[in-house]
Amino acid sequence: MPDLQPQDEPDLDAGSEGCPFLQFDGPTPYEDYVHASLLGSLQRPLTNDPNEPAFLVTTQVMELWFHLIVHEWRTARDAFAKDDFDAALDALARSCRSHRALNGCWAPIAALTPAQFNGFRAAFGNASGFQSTSYRHLEFLLGDKSRSMVNAHRGDPAVHAELEQALSSPSLYDEVLGYLQRRGLPVPEQVLRRDLTLGYRPDPGVEEAWRLVYAGPQHDPLVRLAELLTEVAELVLRWRGDHVLATRRAMGARSGSGGTAGLAWLEKRSVRPVFPELWTARSHA
Numbered sequence: 001m002p003d004l005q006p007q008d009e010p011d012l013d014a015g016s017e018g019c020p021f022l023q024f025d026g027p028t029p030y031e032d033y034v035h036a037s038l039l040g041s042l043q044r045p046l047t048n049d050p051n052e053p054a055f056l057v058t059t060q061v062m063e064l065w066f067h068l069i070v071h072e073w074r075t076a077r078d079a080f081a082k083d084d085f086d087a088a089l090d091a092l093a094r095s096c097r098s099h100r101a102l103n104g105c106w107a108p109i110a111a112l113t114p115a116q117f118n119g120f121r122a123a124f125g126n127a128s129g130f131q132s133t134s135y136r137h138l139e140f141l142l143g144d145k146s147r148s149m150v151n152a153h154r155g156d157p158a159v160h161a162e163l164e165q166a167l168s169s170p171s172l173y174d175e176v177l178g179y180l181q182r183r184g185l186p187v188p189e190q191v192l193r194r195d196l197t198l199g200y201r202p203d204p205g206v207e208e209a210w211r212l213v214y215a216g217p218q219h220d221p222l223v224r225l226a227e228l229l230t231e232v233a234e235l236v237l238r239w240r241g242d243h244v245l246a247t248r249r250a251m252g253a254r255s256g257s258g259g260t261a262g263l264a265w266l267e268k269r270s271v272r273p274v275f276p277e278l279w280t281a282r283s284h285a
């Protein structure tokens with residue numbers, strides 16, 4: 001390694017060539033763009049418990065990722081509706097990268113003990129991720145629709161209206177299936193004309209469509225689409241699985257702050273299918 005002499009060190013002082021701008025009339029452009037102070041001001045723990053800040057920040061950061069992934073899945077859905085395959089795949093690929101980052105967010109709170117969780121749990125009362133509207137938008141985009149999940153937000157008219165709209169809009173998967181049909185695959189008509197407000201149910205005709213995709217050339221762009229959707233599904237299942245594990249570690253089988261039975265309820269929810277025929281079609285490859 002070459003010896004670095006003090007005189008060789010780059011001069012980072014203000015005023016020297018190549019140094020950053022250090023003076024601004026008012027907030028920095030960074031602050032104007034990122035709103036870092038606003039973000040910081042939103043972390044308001046309710047206790048002095050040393051574990052609560054990590055819990056709150058983790059939840060808030062996950063909410064930001066939820067919002068971004070909702071945006072990407074809507075972008076992909078709308079692009080499929082317009083037969084813009086490349087834009088749809090780009091959005092799906094971006095959503096996978098964001099979802100991987102979302103899944104990495106569990107680390108700070110994955111190993112809370114019941115004693116540590118109880119140190120601040122009572123302070124947030126009946127608050128629960130169960131009430132997250134962005135999470136419901138994510139589920140609806142996957143095709144996992146539920147009217148009762150919308151009704152839970154009646155008390156907040158703007159949020160309720162947005163969820164109502166999402167309930168009756170095509171999901172990402174609906175638009176993928178419409179696209180496959182326009183590309184000549186045998187997606188049954190009744191699947192495309194189903195009542196969109198109901199949760200998606202697996203269909204043998206759709207399974208056959210995916211089987212045909214995988215039976216064709218492996219470099220076909222539709223195989224790339226199938227694999228990206230499978231990646232999305234896997235990332236969703238992994239997030240749910242890590243949520244169940246964190247919950248089991250932090251509170252065992254106690255009931256949830258949102259009013260459910262807790263772990264048993266979450267375990268059942270965590271295995272709800274995501275793009276079901278993409279998994280079952282694999283048995284017929």
Ligand code: HEM
Binds near residue numbers: 059243246247262
């Ligand atoms: C140790 C930490 C956590 C525990 C013990 C926990 C526990 C629970 C429990 C028991 C439920 C069931 C609903 C209820 O009765 O409250 C639930 C639901 C939920 N939680 Fe968490 N949670 C934790 C962290 C998080 C974080 C960081 C998020 C991120 C936003 C989150 C998001 C959700 C969501 C979206 C649901 C609804 C799931 C569904 O509808 O299938 N949770 N959680």
